[in-house]
Each structure stands twice: as structure tokens, then as C-alpha cells.
Amino acid sequence: xxxxxxxxxxxxxxxxxxxxxxxxxxxxxxxxxxxxxxxxxxxxxxxxxxxxxxxxxxxxxxxxxxxxxxxxxxxxxxxxxxxxxxxxxxxxxxxxxxxxxxxxxxxxxxxxxxxxxxxxxxxxxxxxxxxxxxxxxxxxxxxxxxxxxxxxxxxxxxxxxxxxxxxxxxxxxxxxxxxxxxxxxxxxxxxxxxxxxxxxxxxxxxxxxxxxxxxxxxxxxxxxxxxxxxxxxxxxxxxxxxxxxxxxxxxxxxxxxxxxxxxxxxxxxxxxxxxxxxxxxxxxxxxxxxxx
Amino acid sequence: xxxxxxxxxxxxxxxxxxxxxxxxxxxxxxxxxxxxxxxxxxxxxxxxxxxxxxxxxxxxxxxxxxxxxxxxxxxxxxxxxxxxxxxxxxxxxxxxxxxxxxxxxxxxxxxxxxxxxxxxxxxxxxxxxxxxxxxxxxxxxxxxxxxxxxxxxxxxxxxxxxxxxxxxxxxxxxxxxxxxxxxxxxxxxxxxxxxxxxxxxxxxxxxxxxxxxxxxxxxxxxxxxxxxxxxxxxxxxxxxxxxxxxxxxxxxxxxxxxxxxxxxxxxxxxxxxxxxxxxxxxxxxxxxxxxxx
Numbered sequence: 001x002x003x004x005x006x007x008x009x010x011x012x013x014x015x016x017x018x019x020x021x022x023x024x025x026x027x028x029x030x031x032x033x034x035x036x037x038x039x040x041x042x043x044x045x046x047x048x049x050x051x052x053x054x055x056x057x058x059x060x061x062x063x064x065x066x067x068x069x070x071x072x073x074x075x076x077x078x079x080x081x082x083x084x085x086x087x088x089x090x091x092x093x094x095x096x097x098x099x100x101x102x103x104x105x106x107x108x109x110x111x112x113x114x115x116x117x118x119x120x121x122x123x124x125x126x127x128x129x130x131x132x133x134x135x136x137x138x139x140x141x142x143x144x145x146x147x148x149x150x151x152x153x154x155x156x157x158x159x160x161x162x163x164x165x166x167x168x169x170x171x172x173x174x175x176x177x178x179x180x181x182x183x184x185x186x187x188x189x190x191x192x193x194x195x196x197x198x199x200x201x202x203x204x205x206x207x208x209x210x211x212x213x214x215x216x217x218x219x220x221x222x223x224x225x226x227x228x229x230x231x232x233x234x235x236x237x238x239x240x241x242x243x244x245x246x247x248x249x250x251x252x253x254x255x256x257x258x259x260x261x262x263x264x265x266x267x268x269x270x271x272x273x274x275x276x277x278x279x280x281x282x283x284x285x286x287x288x289x290x291x292x
Numbered sequence: 293x294x295x296x297x298x299x300x301x302x303x304x305x306x307x308x309x310x311x312x313x314x315x316x317x318x319x320x321x322x323x324x325x326x327x328x329x330x331x332x333x334x335x336x337x338x339x340x341x342x343x344x345x346x347x348x349x350x351x352x353x354x355x356x357x358x359x360x361x362x363x364x365x366x367x368x369x370x371x372x373x374x375x376x377x378x379x380x381x382x383x384x385x386x387x388x389x390x391x392x393x394x395x396x397x398x399x400x401x402x403x404x405x406x407x408x409x410x411x412x413x414x415x416x417x418x419x420x421x422x423x424x425x426x427x428x429x430x431x432x433x434x435x436x437x438x439x440x441x442x443x444x445x446x447x448x449x450x451x452x453x454x455x456x457x458x459x460x461x462x463x464x465x466x467x468x469x470x471x472x473x474x475x476x477x478x479x480x481x482x483x484x485x486x487x488x489x490x491x492x493x494x495x496x497x498x499x500x501x502x503x504x505x506x507x508x509x510x511x512x513x514x515x516x517x518x519x520x521x522x523x524x525x526x527x528x529x530x531x532x533x534x535x536x537x538x539x540x541x542x543x544x545x546x547x548x549x550x551x552x553x554x555x556x557x558x559x560x561x562x563x564x565x566x567x568x569x570x571x572x573x574x575x576x577x578x579x580x581x582x583x584x585x
Contacts, residue, residue: 134366134416135368135389136421138368141378141379142366142370142377143344143376144344
């Protein structure tokens with residue numbers, strides 16, 4: 001049985017197109033509106049890839065220090081959650097790679113997982129410690145130094161603030177359309193929390209927004225929001241679509257273990273989904289929130 | 293001569309596992325608590341040395357004095373650098389990720405021998421890489437490009453756990469320690485060939501089962517300055533109880549000492565004169581023992 005409203009999002013029979021295959025831990029999809037291409041990472045494959053519709057897939061960066069989440073800043077530069085490099089790094093227009101954040105309180109970050117940018121340029125990322133322990137993606141230094149697995153916010157002056165400290169294993173994060181709410185999911189707890197966001201970038205205490213359902217493979221990982229404030233989160237069996245009240249509307253069943261998702265194409269109505277081994281695309285009726 | 297054992301630290305959270313003497317203290321691992329502690333006999337205190345170890349079991353020193361550990365949770369060997377960092381020390385075996393390293397020994401050439409059993413506790417995160425279809429003793433050695441390369445050493449083990457090289461490096465001791473009652477639990481002494489492969493093995497101990505369950509086999513091995521081999525194992529749950537067995541270099545049993553704690557896990561010699569036997573236990577303790585005078 002479908003929940004009311006789901007057809008308005010998915011249509012009756014959303015397509016599922018194979019975009020890339022044979023990856024080892026696909027992640028980090030983000031649409032590059034200027035070059036009309038999708039960028040995504042392959043964590044264990046240690047690469048950043050691009051997919052251009054009508055052209056195909058091309059490896060851009062290898063090795064990538066096992067890069068994870070990607071986004072763009074407001075100058076159109078790619079920002080990278082440097083999972084095993086333990087930094088937030090940026091790809092400059094000339095291709096130079098620059099670390100922009102690497103420590104909090106004088107200590108190395110754990111392993112930045114996913115990353116978003118607020119409209120005023122503040123950069124938020126989750127800093128779970130999985131990159132230090134999961135086989136197949138070792139960085140140079142595997143020692144964890146921070147006692148928290150938190151959410152960080154970097155202000156334009158380069159200061160790194162601990163925005164959320166009471167996390168267990170924060171993973172995906174996304175703003176509501178008005179950027180007054182920050183959603184953060186917890187992979188190991190199977191929940192999404194919501195936080196009121198203040199103008200200075202700090203956030204209020206978290207509220208339970210949604211508890212993931214299902215027993216299939218997949219966990220709360222990547223997360224995005226559409227223009228009607230529905231929340232899309234990877235989870236058991238595929239992509240879970242949740243309305244702004246926290247109610248599950250339905251699930252997009254996707255083969256494989258979903259890791260992340262991104263809106264794309266000119267109308268922002270394509271949903272690109274990364275899994276452990278593939279990138280797939282579907283088309284939805286409602287556009288997602290544009291990046292950059 | 294009877295031995296007297298004294299609990300010197302613990303109990304801590306979860307079991308105590310790998311133990312190594314650093315010259316003035318005993319470093320031991322709390323695998324489930326994901327910490328390394330260091331016991332100082334002078335102060336009689338155990339202090340935290342390292343957090344977030346991700347389930348490190350066996351500990352040993354490399355030829356350069358670097359502290360090495362079997363990181364079961366990460367399916368790799370790691371080095372604990374003195375400046376606080378942790379490095380991967382590992383390689384793939386024929387392109388595949390090995391299982392969960394349990395115990396290790398370093399030879400005079402700097403090669404790292406380690407047991408690689410399967411584990412009921414999975415590695416952290418998504419299970420991208422399946423376990424090997426065997427559980428063997430493996431060996432890391434530097435190749436011609438000075439990079440680590442992996443070789444398989446045993447082809448007849450199901451659940452190798454404790455390992456030890458004899459003083460002359462002509463024997464590899466392996467505790468084969470499967471949990472099922474109808475599997476053999478043995479302490480084996482493999483003859484080592486010049487090329488690093490193993491020949492036939494002698495069985496030094498065999499453990500059976502009784503109505504209370506399978507007898508816990510050997511979990512820890514170490515040697516003294518005379519080349520005698522000490523093997524700790526057993527438990528109060530079944531069998532003859534927790535014991536420390538002693539073999540001479542000819543593989544003859546020359547002693548078996550009741551152990552004061554339960555479920556001895558790993559052992560090493562240390563102390564000012566190198567004659568104190570430190571033993572970790574399944575109930576999270578560190579014991580120190582020596583012959584009674």
C-alpha cells in the first residue's frame with residue numbers, strides 16, 4: 001500500500017538506469033550544474049569520478065585518499081569530505097588540492113564523512129570515525145584522537161566549531177529548504193534527528209525526526225531534501241522518502257546497498273544514487289534542492 | 293617447583309588479551325574496551341597508554357623496536373608509533389583481504405608471522421570483503437621494493453590462535469583452537485624449513501571435551517631465556533582447569549602449573565630480571581607469576 005502523496009513524488013513507475021558499474025564502495029554524488037556532470041567518489045577504489053550524460057564515466061582523481069562526501073562551495077569549487085585523509089579539502093579551479101580544515105581543538109579530525117554548504121557559505125560536515133577502522137580504506141594515521149564523533153561547522157574565517165557533540169555515528173546531513181532545520185542521521189542507531197539552526201551557524205538541541213524501518217541491507221547514510229521539504233535518506237532496501245513531519249511516505253527499492261544520493265540534471269529532478277558497486281539514476285516528479 | 297601468581301591489575305572492562313614487556317612495564321590490550329594499558333611494577337599501577345585501538349589482540353615488538361598489534365576489528369596489523377600515531381602494517385594475500393589477525397611473532401629478519409582465524413565478531417562497517425576460505429598462519433615480509441608482501445604458511449589449520457617462534461627459529465608453535473567440541477584443539481610444533489615453509493608438526497597437547505563442554509585450548513605462548521616454551525590455556529568451565537604448561541626445546545613437557553586466574557589468554561616474560569611471567573585473562577586481569585622460593 002502506498003502512502004498518500006508518494007505518487008506525486010515518484011510517479012507510477014520511476015525508471016532505474018545504470019550509470020556506472022563495478023565500483024568498490026561508491027559514494028559522494030553531487031551534480032555539477034556548470035559542467036552538467038555528476039561527480040562521485042569510490043571510497044575503497046580510491047577515486048573521484050565524473051559521469052557526463054551522453055558521454056560516460058571518467059576517472060578524475062586517483063588516488064583520492066579514499067574521499068567520501070562531495071559538494072560545491074559558492075565559488076563552484078568542489079569540497080571533499082576527506083574520509084581517510086582526515087581533512088576537508090578543496091579542488092581549486094586550476095586542479096590544485098588544498099586542505100581547508102584538518103583539526104578541531106588541536107586534534108586531527110576522525111574521518112569526515114559527508115559535507116554540505118549553507119547559502120551564506122558556512123560549511124558543515126559529519127565526522128564519524130569509520131574511516132579509521134573499516135578495512136580497505138586506510139589512511140596514513142589510523143589513530144583516533146577526538147572523543148566525539150560530531151558535526152562540525154566551519155565559518156568563513158576558517159574557524160572550526162563543534163556544532164553537534166552528542167552524536168553516536170553521524171553520517172548524512174541536509175538542510176531543510178529554508179535552512180532553519182539541519183537533519184543529521186545516525187547510521188548505527190538508525191535514526192534521523194533534526195536541529196534548529198541559528199543564524200550564526202550554531203544549532204539547538206536535537207529532536208528525533210524519524211526512525212528507519214526495514215530489515216534489508218542498507219543503513220542511514222546519505223541524505224537529501226527536495227523543494228517540498230521531503231527528506232530522502234538511504235536505508236534498508238533503498239531510498240526512504242520521509243515527509244517534513246517525519247512520516248515515511250515510501251521507499252524507492254534499489255538493488256544493492258545504497259550509500260548516498262544527489263539531485264541532478266538541468267531540472268534537478270533526476271536522483272542519482274550510489275551503492276557499494278553501482279551508480280543508478282531515477283527520475284522523480286519533484287525537483288530536489290539545487291547544489292551551488 | 294610450584295608457581296605463585298598474583299593479580300596485579302584489573303579486572304577491567306572485557307577480556308585482557310595481548311601482552312608484551314617493554315623493558316620496564318607490561319603493555320597489555322583490552323580488546324573489547326579498545327584500549328592498551330601499561331602496568332608498571334614499580335608503581336604497581338596500570339595506566340592507559342592508548343585509546344581507540346579497534347580490538348587489538350596480540351602484541352609484539354618489531355625488529356626496529358616498534359610496537360605491533362593484531363587489530364582484529366580492522367582485519368590488519370598495525371604499528372603503534374611512539375608519537376601516538378597508528379599505521380597499517382599489512383598486505384593482501386593473493387589480492388584478498390585476510391581474516392582477523394589474532395597473535396603474532398617477529399623473527400630475526402623482521403618478518404611478521406601471525407595467526408589469522410575467522411572471528412564471530414565482524415570487522416567494523418560494511419562487509420565488503422569476504423573472509424578467506426581458510427584460517428591460516430600468514431607471514432608478512434618485505435619484497436624487493438621494500439613493501440610488505442603476504443605469504444601463507446600453514447595449510448592445515450582451522451582456527452590458529454597463539455603462535456611462537458622457537459629461539460633458534462627452527463620451530464613454529466601454533467595453537468589450533470577451534471571452538472567446536474568435535475574439532476581438534478592442539479598445540480602443534482611445526483618444523484620450519486629454510487625457505488620459511490613448514491613441514492610436519494608434532495602435537496604437544498590435545499584438548500578434548502566433557503559433559504561440561506569443549507576444553508579450552510592454548511591461547512597464549514611465550515618463551516623464557518633458556519628457550520623453554522610456556523603455553524597458557526584452559527578454564528574453570530571444563531577440563532583440567534586453567535594451566536601454564538612448560539616445554540623444553542625438545543618439546544618435552546617439563547611442568548604444568550595451576551593458574552590462579554581463569555581463562556588465561558596471553559603471556560610474556562618481563563620484570564627486572566626477565567623471569568616474571570605476565571598473563572592476561574578472559575576476565576580482564578593481568579597476573580604476574582614466578583616460581584615459589
